[in-house]
Amino acid sequence: MELLNALALFANFVVVPATAYGAQLALGALGVTLIFGVLRFANFSHGELMSFGTMVTILATWFLQGQGIGIAPLPTALLALPVGIAVTVLMALATDRFVFRFYRRKRASPIVFAIVSVGVMFFLAGLIRIVIGPDDQSFADGARFIITAREFRELTGLKEGIALKQTQMFTLVIAVAVVAALFWFLQNTRAGKAMRAYSDNEDLALLSGINPERVVMIAWIITATLATVAGTLYGLDKTYKPFIFLQILLPIFAATIVGGIGQPVGAILGGFVVAYSEVMVTYAYKKLLAYLGPEGWAPEGLVQLLSTDYKFAVSFIILVVVLLIRPTGIVRGKVL
Amino acid sequence: MSFLSATKMTGGYGGADIIFDCDIEVEKGEIAVVVGPNGAGKSTAMKAIFGMLDLREGSVKLDGDDITHMAPQDRVRIGMGFVPQTRNVFVSLSVEENLEMGAFIRDDDIRESKEQVFELFPVLKDKRNQLAGELSGGQRQQVAVARALMTNPTLLMLDEPTAGVSPIVMDELFDRILVIAETGIAILMVEQNARHALEIADRGFVLVQGGNRYTDSGQALLANDEVRRSFLGG
Secondary structure: OHHHHHHHHHHHHHHHHHHHHHHHHHHHHHHHHHHHHHHOOOOOOHHHHHHHHHHHHHHHHHHHHHOOOOEOOEOHHHHHHHHHHHHHHHHHHHHHHHHHHHHHHOOOOHHHHHHHHHHHHHHHHHHHHHHHOOOOEOOOOOOOEEEOHHHHHHHHOOOOOOOEEHHHHHHHHHHHHHHHHHHHHHHHOHHHHHHHHHHHOHHHHHHOOOOHHHHHHHHHHHHHHHHHHHHHHHHHHOOEOOOHHHHOHHHHHHHHHHHOEOOHHHHHHHHHHHHHHHHHHHOOOHHHHHHHOOOOOOOOOOOOOOOHHHHHHHHHHHHHHHHHHOOOOOOOOEOO | OOOEEEEEEEEOOOOOOOEEEEEEEEOOOOEEEEEOOOOOOHHHHHHHHHOOOOEEEEEEEEOOEEOOOOOHHHHHHOOEEEEOOOOOOOOOOEHHHHHHHHOOOOOOOOHHHHHHHHHHOHHHHHOOOOEHHHOOHHHHHHHHHHHHHOOOOOEEEEEOOOOOOOHHHHHHHHHHHHHHHHOOOEEEEEOOOHHHHHHHOOEEEEEEOOEEEEEEOHHHHHHOHHHHHHHOOO
16 A cells, blocks of 8 residues: 555656656657758757747637637647647748758858857747747646546545646647657658658758758748647646746757757657656655655655756756767767 | 760869869760779769769760759759769668659659669668668668669769679679660769779770870770779789
């Protein structure tokens, strides 16, 4: 019984939130890795692209809510998501057309591209502040929980409950669906194979008659879609904070590099590695150890390795360690 | 005029010229080989023919059409296939996907071409689902040639196809190249193994310091004492 309680406790405070967070990071890292694979630069504007997509989705959600349209008990944001995706795709294509293409024609080096993407990042961040403001926005509606901790306790008779938020469930289901669709596209379609070929060997792709501008366009469309989905799921799960998207770049980049740059499978693995590390290192194990230890005993301190304030330090440490020990990442990718 | 005729090519990579007044010609169904010492501009001449460097002077004509200023991608569409010396396969794609990428510009049914290529290189059929990066050097070269063949070229250009492969694999590759030529495709290749390549060549071009030194049939060049002494090691 004690063991089951410990497991429930661990699932509730570590497995469930880390899995949801990992899925969000994985979606974000997929976008970064895809742009790196095709355009060969680290896209710092990816976080703000996620933010932009979320913002448009929120605006569309508000519009739908104002019209009284909803899909309760599901969150209205899911209905608004396609609008967010469409507008974000247009935005990504516009930044490519007016900014990145110029440097592509000049055959600028990857570091120039990375700096240019920082510029795009600030531009998008400014635009977001103008449109929706710098404040937090909560836009989740519909049923909050699939199962609450109390319901779980009553159902199982355990002392510890596992709460499962609806948004966490969606995060996982949608992430799995999006990733499956992406992999299917990359493995089975002509455009997807051309994209992999272009990422693998640009010169040979040209010699095979693959049109680079088309590959780049498809890469941006997919990236913008992934960014919007990731941002919206993150916003639904927590709340939408425009400022968080600068910070979230760090775990996303860490996930990309840990997994292996330019490797979609790696991005997913990396997302979960970073998310689980962050949650597990900042979790206070006192209660868990009390369950597992002898009857009536409990550790004196919180048994927390790091305060939650330092959670971003975890990604940073992972990043540095991976770069030092295995720069190619888990799935052998390109080295920066 | 020949099927491919590159005349008086002069140019380089932006700095000093590397090739001077260089002429290269190939007929359909013929094998032309470009040989010469290191730094003679063999690969540069190939790249010039494929449009990968700007010519200051001279012209390139394919089947009578002037293509001197055509972009390399567009040359693929008019029937020029190119096998680079290095990085000539998509290592993270399967053998079959490599072939499909070769046929990317085609909208017609590629199954027949695929079968023909598999007939030419039977080992690739067995390894069709394996990643090209996992193959041996010789098999990789076969994938590289096969990928280029999938574009249905009328002219196939090979930049040192036997670089880094064993003598047995080299014989096999030359043998395959002969078969390809028999189907009526014009073949132009740069070769490090000059003696061997000239044996199968209908036409040989000996380049020295960016210009033509000797041009003759492969057999005649092999029989030429001066060529043998200077370039074929006696």
